[in-house]
Amino acid sequence: GDSVTQMEGPVTLSEEAFLTINCTYTATGYPSLFWYVQYPGEGLQLLLKATKADDKGSNKGFEATYRKETTSFHLEKGSVQVSDSAVYFCALSPALGSYDKVIFGPGTSLSVIP
Amino acid sequence: GAVVSQHPSWVICKSGTSVKIECRSLDFQATTMFWYRQFPKQSLMLMATSNEGSKATYEQGVEKDKFLINHASLTLSTLTVTSAHPEDSSFYICRGAGYTFGSGTRLTVV
Numbered sequence: 616g617d618s619v620t621q622m623e624g625p626v627t628l629s630e631e632a633f634l635t636i637n638c639t640y641t642a643t644g645y646p647s648l649f650w651y652v653q654y655p656g657e658g659l660q661l662l663l664k665a666t667k668a669d670d671k672g673s674n675k676g677f678e679a680t681y682r683k684e685t686t687s688f689h690l691e692k693g694s695v696q697v698s699d700s701a702v703y704f705c706a707l708s709p710a711l712g713s714y715d716k717v718i719f720g721p722g723t724s725l726s727v728i729p
Numbered sequence: 730g731a732v733v734s735q736h737p738s739w740v741i742c743k744s745g746t747s748v749k750i751e752c753r754s755l756d757f758q759a760t761t762m763f764w765y766r767q768f769p770k771q772s773l774m775l776m777a778t779s780n781e782g783s784k785a786t787y788e789q790g791v792e793k794d795k796f797l798i799n800h801a802s803l804t805l806s807t808l809t810v811t812s813a814h815p816e817d818s819s820f821y822i823c824r825g826a827g828y829t830f831g832s833g834t835r836l837t838v839v
Contacts, residue, residue: 649828658735658822658833659773704772708828717763717828719772 617642619720621705627726628695636690636723638679638705646707648672648681648688653702653722662690662703695727731757735823735831742813742838750808750834752823762806763824764798767833773822779806813838 622637640646650662650672663672668683677692688705705720732755742748752762760781765773777787779800787793795817797809810817815838822833 651830656835659830661828661830664828717775717824721772722770724770 617646617707617709617716617718619705619707619718621703621720621723623721623723624702625724625726627728630697630727630729631694632727634690634692634695634699634725636703636705636725638688638690638720640686640688640705640707642686642707642709644709645683646709648679649706649708649717650677650679650688650690651704651706651719653704655701659704695725697727697729700725700727731825731827731829733759733823733825733829733831735834737834738832739835740837742836744814744838745812747809747811748813748836750810750821750823750836752806752808752825752831754804754825757825758803759806759825760803761825762800764796764806764808765822765824767820767822769820776808776821781806810836815839 618641620639647666649664651659652662653659663674665672665681671680679688679690702722702724704722706717708717734753736751762779764776766776767773775788776791777785779785779798781800785798800806818838820835823831
């Protein structure tokens with residue numbers, strides 16, 4: 616079945632460091648891909664998404680490119696801030712508009728220290 | 730964009746009591762709402778899908794008599810944890826149209 620795999624955390628970085636959180640997926644067809652962020656004690660917020668191969672999603676300095684050939688959707692940010700400390704979830708939806716199925720990865724905890 | 734309002738954000742209750750969690754769609758009509766549970770430091774697990782005007786669809790292993798879902802209107806879905814026990818303590822979160830989540834409810838049963 617469809618699944619999402621993320622790099623295990625926790626990840627600890629110094630402020631202004633470069634961030635990469637790896638995400639790979641297994642799916643049939645052409646899924647939509649997402650990154651969600653969960654700040655401590657809060658719900659999930661959609662960070663960015665991509666709906667087809669080679670699309671790049673970007674928001675708040677984060678970006679991720681939908682790579683069908685490597686079935687990956689790695690999250691990157693050039694310079695992290697303390698306020699980026701959160702848990703990041705990679706997710707997929709099997710087909711655009713298929714709202715009933717959103718499959719989440721296990722999440723990666725990021726801590727950014729001053 | 731679509732906004733889902735979830736209340737309460739946290740609740741502490743005694744064992745044996747019931748707790749109701751509400752999710753409201755503020756600027757759209759939600760014919761469907763999804764309910765998730767998240768254990769500490771883990772990912773989200775889909776519990777059930779609520780459908781306006783009809784019975785909810787539960788995922789395998791989720792007790793429908795334990796987690797009562799009602800979706801009586803196009804803007805409100807509720808999850809009631811009945812006869813709560815400490816093992817029900819968790820973070821519950823709903824998802825509405827598209828990919829918009831509520832802010833979550835931290836339930837602690839003592």
